[in-house]
Amino acid sequence: MEHIKLLIIGSGPAGYTAAIYAGRAGLSPVIFEGLQPGGQLTTTTEIENFPGFPQGIDANELMSQMRSQAERFGAEIRSRIVEKTDLSKAPYHLWTDDGVELEADSIIIATGASAKYLGLADEEKYKGMGVSACATCDGFFYRKKVVAVVGGGDTACEEATYLAGLASKVYLIVRKPYLRAAQIMQERVKQNPKIEILFETNTLGLFGEDGVEGAHVVYRKGEPDERRYDIAIDGFFLAIGHRPNSEIFRPWVKTDETGYILTEGDSPRTGIPGIFAAGDVADPHYRQGVVAAGSGAKAAIEAEKYLQTLK
């Protein structure tokens, strides 16, 4: 059975940064890239808020640069998906999608989170062409334009408020007759003249030639006063929650009720010796590439310290 000293699972900013640090520390890390090489950032287009790129950088280019940097320091990157883990005792056991079992002394979990989508075919069609699940990432491209945000929770209200600072108008599409966000967030949204809340409304589809130009929506679907109509929009933002990719670790590590891995204080330590969590899989709050990169660095530093204790 193959034995790996340090295994990094996930290839977003957290995984690659952990690999860069671990590689430079001489740990010869192995990275399993997972289902989405490059992580969530590769679902957006241009990144303008990653420090060091004053003119912005293409998201795929940024991730490919991080990948090369990790390889330069000796990280071995494999196209593998972990399907099952046994973290009951060290060395830890894992099984990959091709049925191979291996063991690792230390693991950095950097599997990220996935934004939830409504499941409309049009979301896929217009991804990166007007459909986004991150207002902080993509809002800037909608200055003085009209956008819609779907959701009625804290994220939706926060994103609608953020976008209202840039866009000329924001529709907030809420499926219930009320918002679920904290009172203060609700007030902020309701008092913002640029935000129009469409309660009891669902999205049926999107339309547009070379990008989103509008959405087909339905008010009170299935009720006698059901009304279907279109709204003209340039951007469609999903804010209906995220799902942390922690399923395969849940029998072992502690998570919150949504599945985000709980770490000790501000550290990446999970409480299991040698098992660390970095990036969005352990961060329900910030969800930023630069934050994930920082936590990847922390995890690698912790892993190095842990591996020294095994010598």
Ligand code: NDP
């Ligand atoms: P939530 O789960 O709180 O809210 C999701 C929203 O999306 C709900 O309004 C829900 O509607 C709606 N929704 C879900 N699925 C669909 C669907 N298929 N179609 C239409 N609407 C849908 O997620 P959030 O991301 O808003 O928040 C996650 C956690 O993070 C919460 O605990 C929140 O408090 C916290 N948070 C805190 C912030 C802060 O304190 N500043 C900022 C952001 C998040 P319905 O109500 O009908 O279920």
